[in-house]
Amino acid sequence: MSSASTSRSTPRPSELLAVFAGGCLGALARAGVAEALAVPWGTLLVNVVGAFLLGAVVTRAPKFLGTGFCGAFTTxxxxxxxxxxxxxxxxxxxxxxxIVLGLAAVALGRRV
Structure with a gap:
């Protein structure tokens, strides 16, 4: 096994910290929305907003915003x-x- 394939399978500490920090913020944001809005509207909102954010940021900050924040924010x-x-x-x-709003949000996010 080459060292290149080994290094790809083991995340760097900075990547783990980015996922952890983003996940904490995403979970707190989702809990806040769940407290503010009735079921199922809060879930719909976080999923559509999360889809937009994924479309907008997945290539810019994939660990913090993509895996971390959006992973914990959407549900x-x-x-x-x-x-x-x-x-x-x-x-x-x-x-x-x-489904429709989520796909539209990703498409719109990719244009940002």
Whole structure:
């Protein structure tokens, strides 16, 4: 095994710190939004905003903003639980809105 492949599989301490710091801030931001908005609107908001941020920053600060902040800020699993708690028509509209708005947000973020 070459040293180049070994160094790629082991993250540098600065990368770990960036993911940790971004993750802490993302989790705190998501908790703040969850406290401020009713279910499922808070989840929809964080997922759309997170998708926009990923589109805008994934090539600029992938560890801090991409993996760290957006990874902790967005929440696919919470969306799934919320879908199960909604009536069928509401769940279909919420799921479709999440996908359409998320894709549009990524596309818009990539243009920034």
């Amino acid at each position: 696919f699993s919470t969306m799934q639980v919320e879908l199960l708690e909604l009536r069928v028509l509401e769940a279909a509209m919420y799921g479709a809105a999440s």
